[in-house]
Structures are given as C-alpha cells and as structure tokens.
Amino acid sequence: IPLGAARLLVTLAVLAEPPRIAGGRPLTAHSGDTAALPCRARGSPAPSISWLLPNGTRLSRSAAGSGRAGVRPDGTLLIRAVSVYDRGLYTCLAENPAGTDSLAVKLQVVAAPPTVLEEKRQSVAGTAGDSLELPCTVRGKPEPSVHWVLPDGTAVRPLQTVRPGVLVFPNGTLLLGGAAPSDSGSYECIATSSTGSDRRVVSLAVRSRDTLPKIASASQELTRLNFGERLLLNCTAMDGNPPPDISWMLPNGTWFPSSGTLTIYNPEGHHAGRYRCAARNQVGYIEKLLLLELAQKPNILTRPAGLVKGVSGETPGNQRAGLLGCRSPSSCVLIFSTFLK
Ligand SMILES: *[C@@H]1O[C@H](CO)[C@@H](O)[C@H](O)[C@H]1NC(C)=O
Ligand SMILES: *[C@@H]1O[C@H](CO)[C@@H](O)[C@H](O)[C@H]1NC(C)=O
Ligand SMILES: *[C@@H]1O[C@H](CO)[C@@H](O)[C@H](O)[C@H]1NC(C)=O
Ligand SMILES: *[C@@H]1O[C@H](CO)[C@@H](O)[C@H](O)[C@H]1NC(C)=O
Numbered sequence: 001i002p003l004g005a006a007r008l009l010v011t012l013a014v015l016a017e018p019p020r021i022a023g024g025r026p027l028t029a030h031s032g033d034t035a036a037l038p039c040r041a042r043g044s045p046a047p048s049i050s051w052l053l054p055n056g057t058r059l060s061r062s063a064a065g066s067g068r069a070g071v072r073p074d075g076t077l078l079i080r081a082v083s084v085y086d087r088g089l090y091t092c093l094a095e096n097p098a099g100t101d102s103l104a105v106k107l108q109v110v111a112a113p114p115t116v117l118e119e120k121r122q123s124v125a126g127t128a129g130d131s132l133e134l135p136c137t138v139r140g141k142p143e144p145s146v147h148w149v150l151p152d153g154t155a156v157r158p159l160q161t162v163r164p165g166v167l168v169f170p171n172g173t174l175l176l177g178g179a180a181p182s183d184s185g186s187y188e189c190i191a192t193s194s195t196g197s198d199r200r201v202v203s204l205a206v207r208s209r210d211t212l213p214k215i216a217s218a219s220q221e222l223t224r225l226n227f228g229e230r231l232l233l234n235c236t237a238m239d240g241n242p243p244p245d246i247s248w249m250l251p252n253g254t255w256f257p258s259s260g261t262l263t264i265y266n267p268e269g270h271h272a273g274r275y276r277c278a279a280r281n282q283v284g285y286i287e288k289l290l291l292l293e294l295a296q297k298p299n300i301l302t303r304p305a306g307l308v309k310g311v312s313g314e315t316p317g318n319q320r321a322g323l324l325g326c327r328s329p330s331s332c333v334l335i336f337s338t339f340l341k
Contacts, residue, residue, distance in 0.1 A: 018099030019043035021092060031111035031195060032142020035082045039075040041094035041101065048095055049075035054088030081142070083194065084109050113196035114144030116189060120199075126179050126206045134202050136172035136189035144191040144198075146172040151185025179206045213240030213279035213286050224293045231264040233290055235277030242281050249276035251292075267294055 021041045029035035041047045050060035051071060061071045068080045075094075079086055092103045117137040126132045138144045147157045148168055158168045165177040172191075176183055187202045219234045235246065247257045251273025264271055272294040278287040 015044065016096070016098040017042075017044040019047035019094035019096050019101040021094050021101045021103040024092075024103040024105055026106040026108060028108040028110060029079075029082050030141035031083055031109055032081055032193070035079045035086070035107060035109070037077040037079075037090055037092070037105050037107060039077065039092035039094070039103065039105075041075060041092075043094065043096045043098065043101075045096050047101070050093045050095075051077045052091040052093060054086075054090065079107075082107075082109050083142075084111060110141075111195040112139070112141040114138055114140035114191035114193050114198045116191050116198045116200045118200055121201055121203075123203045123205070126176075126204065128180055128206055128208045130179050130206075132176045132179050132204070132206075134174040134176070134187055134189070134204070136174065136191070136200060138172055138191035138198070140191065140193050140195065140198075142193045142195065144193040146189060146191050148174045149188040149190065151183075151187065176204075179204075181206050181208050208241045210281075210283045211239070211241045212284045213244035213281050215277065215279060215286060215288050218277060218288050219290055221289065222291045222293065224295070225267060226295050227267075229267070231262075231267045231271065231292065233262040233275055233277075233292070235260060235262070235288060235290070240279060240281050240283070244279035244281040247278050247280075249274075249278065251275065267292075269294060 019041045020043060021039060023038075023040070027035065027037055037051075039049055039051070041049060048060065049071060050058055051069075052058050053069065057069075059069055059071055059077070061073065061075075070078050072078060075092065077090060077092070087107060087109050090105045090107055092105065094101045094103075115138065117139060118135055124132065124134065134148075136146060136148070138146050145157075146168070147155050149155050150162075150166070154162055156162050156166060156168050156174070158170045158172070160168065167175045167177075169175065172189065174187060174189070184204055184206045187204055188199055189202070190197060190199045215235060216239050219232075223231075223233065225231055233248075235248070245257065246260070247255050248262050249255050251271065255278075262275070262277075272292050275290040275292060276287050277290060278285065280286075
C-alpha cells in the first residue's frame with residue numbers, strides 16, 4: 001500500500017562575491033626609501049592577497065618576509081630600501097572561491113645623488129685656542145653617509161674618535177676643539193651613497209694669538225768700526241704675531257723699511273750716530289737703539305804752533321792741537337801720538 005510521498009524542496013543560496021580590487025595608480029619611490037604598494041580588495045569571502053614581483057617571485061602574506069619585500073595584513077606590498085633595480089610592474093592577485101582579480105601597479109624608483117649644501121670651496125680663518133665648527137650638511141636619496149678627511153689624510157666618521165679634540169657630529173659638522181696653528185690645512189667632507197658622491201673642501205688657517213713684536217737678536221748696542229770697514233748692523237729674527245714690519249732709522253732721521261741687516265759699504269763720518277731698529281704690528285711697537293762709532297781717517301785741521309808736550313791720559317795743555325777725526329760726537333777718535341812729534 002503506497003503510503004504516499006512527501007517532498008521538501010530547499011533552495012540553498014550561497015552568497016558569494018568574486019574579489020574586486022579597487023584603484024591602482026603608478027607609484028614613485030625615492031631610492032633608499034620603503035615603497036608601499038597598496039592593494040585593497042573586496043569580495044566574499046574575504047579574498048586572500050598575493051603579489052607577483054617583476055622577477056617572477058610570488059609573495060603572499062603567509063610567506064615569511066625573509067627578503068626586503070613583504071605583504072602586510074591589509075594586502076599592501078612593502079619593499080624596503082628600494083633601488084632603481086626594483087622598478088617594474090607588480091601584480092596584486094586577490095582570490096576567493098568565487099573568483100580572482102588582479103591589478104598591475106607600476107613602481108618607479110628615482111634616485112637623488114648626494115649633495116653637500118654648504119660651499120664647495122671655503123676658506124676659514126681661526127685663532128689658536130678657538131673651537132671651530134665646519135658644517136657639512138648632506139642631502140640625497142638614498143641617505144648619503146658622510147665623513148671628513150683631515151689634512152694628514154685621516155678619515156673621521158660621525159661620532160668616531162680618532163684623536164682628542166676632533167669630532168664629527170651626526171649632522172656632519174666637524175668640531176675642532178682648541179685649534180692650533182698646526183691644525184691649518186685642507187679639510188674635506190665627503191658624502192657618498194650608492195648613487196654617487198659629493199664633497200666640499202675647507203681651507204683652514206689657524207693663526208697664533210696676536211703678540212707684541214719682539215727683537216729676538218740684534219747687533220750689540222755699541223758698534224765700533226774702523227775707517228774703511230764695511231758696516232753690518234743686524235736686527236733680525238723678529239718675533240710677534242702678526243709678523244711685524246721692520247724699519248731702520250738712520251742717524252740723519254730718515255726711516256726706511258728693511259728686513260734684518262743694514263749694510264753700509266763705505267761708512268763715512270756722517271754714518272756714525274744713533275740707529276733705530278723698529279718693529280711694528282697691529283698689537284704694538286718696539287724699537288732698539290744701536291750706536292755706531294766710527295774711527296775716521298785722521299784729518300789735520302790745525303797744526304801745532306810749536307812743540308806740544310803730551311802726557312798719556314792728559315789733555316795737551318791749551319795748545320791748539322785740535323786733531324779732529326770726527327764730525328759726530330759719538331765718533332771722535334783722537335790719535336795724538338800721530339801729530340805730536
Ligand atoms: C625577487 O625580488 C625580491 C624582492 O627584491 C627578492 O626578495 C627575491 O629574492 C627575488 N627573487 C629572485 C628569484 O630573484
Ligand atoms: C650640528 O650639530 C651640532 C651639535 O649638536 C651643532 O652645534 C651644530 O650647530 C649643528 N650644525 C648644523 C649645521 O646643523
Ligand atoms: C751682522 O750679521 C752678519 C752676518 O750674520 C755678521 O757677519 C756681522 O758681523 C753682524 N754684525 C754685527 C755688528 O753684529
Ligand atoms: C739720510 O741718509 C741716507 C743714507 O745715507 C740718504 O739716502 C738720505 O738721503 C739722507 N736723508 C737726508 C734727509 O739727509
């Protein structure tokens with residue numbers, strides 16, 4: 001006996017939606033930066049995202065980001081420290097059971113070669129004891145590294161200690177603490193990256209502190225010269241900073257500039273007298289007095305009228321025995337014996 005049949009019709013609606021990726025614009029990144037390539041996909045169930053790299057590698061979120069590239073949970077592809085070799089087409093793939101969508105994103109990588117912002121050639125003057133800062137600010141993508149080369153060829157990197165008093169700050173500035181004249185020379189700042197290099201040269205002149213001129217050596221204060229001898233008056237080796245100008249004053253009052261030795265080839269009577277050797281700089285003036293006595297060729301001005309008795313060490317009476325070998329008070333040489341015969 002047929003009992004009959006019952007039927008139940010069930011309609012199962014599976015609400016599935018294939019993935020759809022939104023947007024997608026070309027992307028430009030600076031060399032050295034991290035490039036982020038977004039990929040936002042909709043779909044139901046939520047699509048899984050993976051990327052196809054220009055070199056054929058396929059990266060998905062599950063893949064442990066061992067290299068420079070990785071996929072973030074939101075599907076964004078991150079490439080660290082991009083270089084021009086990372087340029088190309090990156091394809092984002094979104095998949096779910098209902099289908100697949102893909103989007104190609106073009107990545108452009110531009111490089112900025114290193115540049116030093118300060119003057120390429122600069123002269124810097126300092127005074128002994130000063131602390132001097134020589135700046136070197138660098139720009140570029142990828143970020144350039146900076147180092148200085150000291151006059152003796154030593155390279156110094158930021159925060160490196162190569163010798164006391166010399167330090168390079170992280171911003172590239174070179175600090176010379178307590179500069180000395182021996183620190184004078186050429187300092188070179190070099191910025192380098194994978195895309196090139198740039199440099200600047202600072203010529204540093206450190207002078208000693210200003211000091212008064214000093215006459216370090218000179219002829220003795222009194223020079224006696226015989227007739228016909230060549231006169232050499234010395235006033236050399238002047239100290240002082242800045243180096244002083246040296247000049248001589250002759251007995252007749254004339255000044256003339258000279259360095260060191262004063263030479264007179266045939267001194268005559270009028271050359272005897274006071275000589276002044278003077279040294280002058282911005283700080284001050286100093287002089288030294290030198291006296292020249294000259295024994296001159298005897299010159300008989302008057303002859304004795306008769307016999308003149310002369311005793312050694314005494315003036316020969318009131319005889320008119322004016323035997324003058326001098327025309328200047330400082331150069332009188334009287335040789336009595338010659339005339340008192
Ligand atoms: C492809 O490029 C990625 C990212 O630069 C890198 O990690 C991977 O090793 C490369 N694969 C091959 C086969 O060159
Ligand atoms: C660099 O850093 C030092 C120390 O912080 C500072 O004294 C100097 O002014 C800086 N220079 C520049 C050019 O930024
Ligand atoms: C001056 O120096 C010269 C050479 O240095 C020397 O021959 C001369 O004797 C010196 N003169 C005096 C007066 O010291
Ligand atoms: C002083 O003496 C020098 C050297 O003998 C000479 O050249 C100059 O003309 C003289 N000056 C005067 C004012 O006599």
